[in-house]
Amino acid sequence: MNKQNVIFLTIAFFLISCGGSEKKTAKNEVVESEISTNELEKGEQLYRAKCMNCHMIKGGGIEKVFPPLANSDYLKKNREDAIKMVKFGSNKPIKVNGVKYNSLMPASGLTDKELVAVFNYILNSWGNDYGQVSLEEVEAVKR
Template identity: 40%
Template sequence: MKKYVLAIAMIALVLQGFNTLSKDRNDGYITKKESKKGVYSSADKGKSVYNQTCVACHQATGLGIPGAFPPLAKSDFLNKDVNRAIRGVVKGLSGAITVNGKKFNGAMPAQALSDEQIADALTYVYASWGNNKTVVTTAMVKAQRK
């Protein structure tokens, strides 16, 4: 029995290595190396991070969950202050906020993501759902970690 568990664990680790591939728009695959060469934009990479980290609360549409999680779509809160948005992801956010005229009083924990992942995810959010197309860089994220 222990051999089977060990074999399954080994297979899982090997398969996890295949996680270095990301799906492109044409349902083909590119490697992370190709992605870093600029084959895909930060927003394209950010969509993957968003779908793994943010979608449960803010939803695939960016509309959030009314009364619980604020919308990111056409978000006056995000579009007004990019550094505040970055800090919210890096350090977490709690307390009352108003987004698009509606009050939210919850908590978002700090996200355990790299500077690049945060920059990519926020660039995707800003490029989506009627937001202002701000490009978030790793330098901007690093500045908010201080």
């Protein structure tokens, strides 16, 4: 009888452990999803406040004046430089989708956390599918 109880308790413990793990994973996925949605909403608000006047509501920019962010080959290939430009400002010319732009890019005045939110919004809006930027990546960008 004692041996049967030990076997039963071992099997019960194993089954309970497996079930709890699945619930925890599902719960974590929901939390991560909510954080991503909140971050994208915050990024959109920051974009509208800080970027939209030049880059337009749908990220199309103004040809030969302000570069597009939507479907931008520059953003896709030069992520660190793009972060540096937004973080510190820039007056260097760039080429986006074959068009040269030489307008001043003022420093955004955003915190690193705000830069993460606005970049993740830009990288995933208007047909862009350029992944995500992390806080560590933004913090690592220096002048």
